[in-house]
Amino acid sequence: MSGNTEPEYAPGSRAAIQAGCTCPVIDNRQGRGYMGIAGTYVYSGDCPLHGHYVVTPPHLSSKGNKE
Ligand SMILES: [Zn+2]
Numbered sequence: 001m002s003g004n005t006e007p008e009y010a011p012g013s014r015a016a017i018q019a020g021c022t023c024p025v026i027d028n029r030q031g032r033g034y035m036g037i038a039g040t041y042v043y044s045g046d047c048p049l050h051g052h053y054v055v056t057p058p059h060l061s062s063k064g065n066k067e
Pocket of ligand 1: 012016021023047048050051
């Protein structure tokens with residue numbers, strides 16, 4: 001097992017939810033994948049398990065800097 005890009009639990013799966021996952025369940029087809037596409041998931045930014053997988057595009061991350 002090398003590389004750590006795969007989530008320990010599939011977002012939206014029952015195991016993930018029991019571990020505290022708050023990612024969309026329906027969108028992830030209960031962990032089977034976004035729209036049923038294996039390996040593709042949507043993540044919730046405030047999910048304690050998967051929040052760090054959310055990548056904010058640079059043009060959006062500067063949104064809070066209004067100074
Ligand atoms: Zn999650």
